[in-house]
Amino acid sequence: MLKIYHNPRCRKSREGLAYLQEKGLDFEEVRYLDEIPSQEKLAQVLGYLGMKPMELVRTNEAVWKEKYKGKNLSDSEIIKAMVENPKLIERPIVVNGDKAVVARPAERIKDIL
Template sequence: MIKIYHNPRCSKSRQGLALLEASGQEFEVIKYLDQPLSSEDLKAIVSKLGIKPLDLIRKNEAIWKSDYKGKTLTDDAIIEAMVTNPKLIERPIVVNGTQAVIGRPTELISDII
């Protein structure tokens, strides 16, 4: 089943959700700020995206700038930063089986649904 990791306060995430709704396919909405992801969940998502954990970070978030920017961090430390501070996670993320995309731009979601 398709999953969207969604933040309702984010316009890009709302656009991604609208695209999925318009597709007519079944999907699950995971509000990751309300249902925090585990490090295992994030590692699986990063693997499906084919990126490094750092590429999933929202680098303009205040918490990133104050607590992490400029530090040498392992991939595991970056994952833990996202577990502890889910606002750091780029959104929306859409997963369909073994494939995943960050929906920026929103049209990328069409590639996997």
């Protein structure tokens, strides 16, 4: 089953959700600001994405600039920062089995169907 890591306050995230709904696809919605993924789960999703943790960080968020910018962080420290501050996670992420995409734009979802 498809899973979308979604923030309803984000326009791009809402577009990803709407894409799944318009296609009539069965999916699970995870509001990751409320249901924060564990470090292990986030590391797994990064593997599905084929991305380094830093590539998934929203570096323009104030919390990144205030607490982490300019620091030499390991991948595990970056993952921990995203779990502690889930606003830092780029969205939406759509997972299908062992494949995933950051659905920006929403049409990228078709790449994993």
